[in-house]
Structures are given as C-alpha cells and as structure tokens.
Amino acid sequence: MAILERIHLEIIRAVDQNGSLTAAAEKLHLTQSALSHSIRKLEDQLGAAIWRREGRSLCPTQTGEYLLGLANRLVPQFVHAEERIEQFARGERGTLRIGMECHPCYQWLLKIASHFLAAWPSVDLDVKQKFQFGGVGALFSYDIDLLVTPDPFHKKGLLFESVFDYEQVLVVGPQHPLRQASHVSPEQLSKEILITYPITIDRLDIYTRFLTPAGISPKRHKLIETTDIMLQMIASGRGVGALPRWIVEEYADRFDVFPVRLGKSGVDKQLFLGIREADDSIDYVRGFLALARAQRDSTEAPRSA
Structure with missing residues (x-):
C-alpha cells in the first residue's frame, strides 16, 4: 500500500510552482537526488507515474494532476495550522489574512483596518490582493481568513454578510x-x-x-x-x-x-465579507465583522433616488 506523506505533496506542489526538480529541491532545501528518490519510491508504490516529460518540461499525468490538486488544498492548511500553533505558543492571538476580490474597496478596508488594529493590538492584519478573482478557493484552502467581495458565492461551509451598500x-x-x-x-x-x-x-x-x-x-x-x-x-x-x-x-x-x-x-451594489463557517467563533474574526457593521450603520448608504 502506498503511504502518501506531506513531503510528497510539498514536492509535487514545489515542482509545479518552480518548473523543475532542481528548482523544487532548492526551494524545499533538499538535494535533487533525495527529491527524485522520494518521488520514484512513491510512483513505485502507486504503480503510476506522476510526471511525464515533454521536451525539457515536466507535465503532470492524470495521477499527478489529482495529487497536485490535493497538495494545493492541504499544504496551505498544514502551514496555516503550524503558524497558528506557533502564535499560540508565543502568546499571540494570530493574524487575520484578508483577501481582496474588489479593486476599489481598498480605501473602504483601510477605514476598518485602523479601528481593528486599535481594538485588537495582539492581532496582525495581512491583505492579499492576488486573490482578486479566486477568493472562495482561497478561503477553502486557508490562504486567507476573510474575503472582501461584491459578488458572494454562497457555498456550504462559508458565511457571507453584507456590510456596505x-x-x-x-x-x-x-x-x-x-x-x-x-x-x-x-x-x-x-x-x-x-x-x-x-x-x-x-x-x-x-x-x-x-x-x-x-x-x-x-x-x-x-x-x-x-x-x-x-x-x-x-x-x-x-x-x-x-x-x-x-x-x-x-x-x-x-x-x-x-x-x-x-x-x-x-x-x-453591496459589499460582502466572507469567512469560513468554522471561524465564526474566533473572537477577532467576529470583532472585524462587528467593526464593519458599525461602519455601515454610521455611514449613510448611497441612494438611487
């Protein structure tokens, strides 16, 4: 029986992101021979190839595509869990990572961010704009904790709340x-x-x-x-x-x-904040949502009349 380990997923992800075994090995601080040996062993156990060569490029096989999708979902969750545990060990509350799926909403976010940082001195903020058009996937993969979007995609496991008209x-x-x-x-x-x-x-x-x-x-x-x-x-x-x-x-x-x-x-239009349903109990996530509601309630919404 093949034993799929985290390092296998990290290697597959690194090869896809860096384009070669050499670059992936350097990224993971492994020797190329150690990386190649690990993948060959996994392929032997699976009875299926993970990559095929097309010229000088490595392209994932059907098995490789499946494992890459798995890696892209699970590896960020491992990293997120380890960072969160390290923060707990240092006595910190954590970091609220916000994904922006709205180009002009950065100015709105700044108004909330200043109040949030004052109210939660032990929680950092990180804004990730690279998820402008893949925010729901970023929430599920734990790359972000909160999504700012004008176009909510209601899906099981996610909560969206309107905070601005x-x-x-x-x-x-x-x-x-x-x-x-x-x-x-x-x-x-x-x-x-x-x-x-x-x-x-x-x-x-x-x-x-x-x-x-x-x-x-x-x-x-x-x-x-x-x-x-x-x-x-x-x-x-x-x-x-x-x-x-x-x-x-x-x-x-x-x-x-x-x-x-x-x-x-x-x-x-309306602006929404989206979070994972499981994170609704985290106090500083609730705190950010509360500040967004307060900002909404204190600002007169634009009227169409």
Whole structure:
C-alpha cells in the first residue's frame, strides 16, 4: 500500500510552482537526488507515474494532476495550522489574512483596518490582493481568513454578510457631453472608450447589469489596474469608466471627474465579507465583522433616488 506523506505533496506542489526538480529541491532545501528518490519510491508504490516529460518540461499525468490538486488544498492548511500553533505558543492571538476580490474597496478596508488594529493590538492584519478573482478557493484552502467581495458565492461551509451598500456609476471627465446628464442609457456608450479594471466581462457590473442586457458594446474596452491612473485617464478625456459613487466622491479633490447614474434606476451594489463557517467563533474574526457593521450603520448608504 502506498503511504502518501506531506513531503510528497510539498514536492509535487514545489515542482509545479518552480518548473523543475532542481528548482523544487532548492526551494524545499533538499538535494535533487533525495527529491527524485522520494518521488520514484512513491510512483513505485502507486504503480503510476506522476510526471511525464515533454521536451525539457515536466507535465503532470492524470495521477499527478489529482495529487497536485490535493497538495494545493492541504499544504496551505498544514502551514496555516503550524503558524497558528506557533502564535499560540508565543502568546499571540494570530493574524487575520484578508483577501481582496474588489479593486476599489481598498480605501473602504483601510477605514476598518485602523479601528481593528486599535481594538485588537495582539492581532496582525495581512491583505492579499492576488486573490482578486479566486477568493472562495482561497478561503477553502486557508490562504486567507476573510474575503472582501461584491459578488458572494454562497457555498456550504462559508458565511457571507453584507456590510456596505453603494451605487455603481459611469465616470466622465469635465469636457464630456454626459457630464450634466441625470442618467445615461446603454446606447449612449456604444461610441465610448470604456476603461475598467482588468476583470473578465462576466464579472463587470457595467456589462452584466447594464450593457449586455441591452445588447450593447462600447467602441473600445481598455483595462487599467490602478484607480488613480484610471481616473487620470478619464479626467484627460481618454474614455469613461465605471466605479462606485463613493470612490468618485472621495477622489473629487484630486481628479476632475463626475458621476452619472447608469440608467434611470441606477445600479445598486453591496459589499460582502466572507469567512469560513468554522471561524465564526474566533473572537477577532467576529470583532472585524462587528467593526464593519458599525461602519455601515454610521455611514449613510448611497441612494438611487
């Protein structure tokens, strides 16, 4: 019977992440011969190859793909458990790792973070933006502890709570003819250059809730990663954008841009915090959620009327 050990999963994961046995061995502080011997022994026990060579590259076999998926789920959980236990041993409370699945929500998070750090001096915060579009998977794999997202994916084992209401608006520059409009129709954007964050169209509200239902596409679609550059481009007349109204208002002193309602009724959105159901009993996780609720209750939500 094959005995699958943690080191096997770590090796498989390291080879996939680093591209070669040599690089994986260096990453794991092993000799290449020790790493190769460990994998050969596992393959003999399994009766199946884990990798196949394609030129100079190593590609996982069907068995390898399965083990890689297992490794990507389990290894982060081992690391998370060890870090948490070490923190307990040092008398620390831990670290709350927050994943961002919302480009413009960083400013909102900063308001909560300052209050959280003051209220929980023994808990650190770590914000991971690389999980912008894989946050649910990151929660399940224990890469993060809390997810900030406008698009909750309700699944067994996860809890999502709405903590902020906002309106998605069109953003235009000072010379744009729509600047004084009470609202914009989808057809009016057919000749516009639309600037958005680098997100797939099926996750952009201006498409899914405004343009696509009307069968309309913009003249061009430009992708910009940072809010500051996006607003600078819009202020310079290089295109129009779609952002939360509160972002436009917060940047009003820095950029000459203006919000215009999307349609007569507007596009209303909510910001959610997601956690693992098992972590709902952790006091500082509950504390962060409580601060987010307090921020929501003390701030007047944007109205669509």
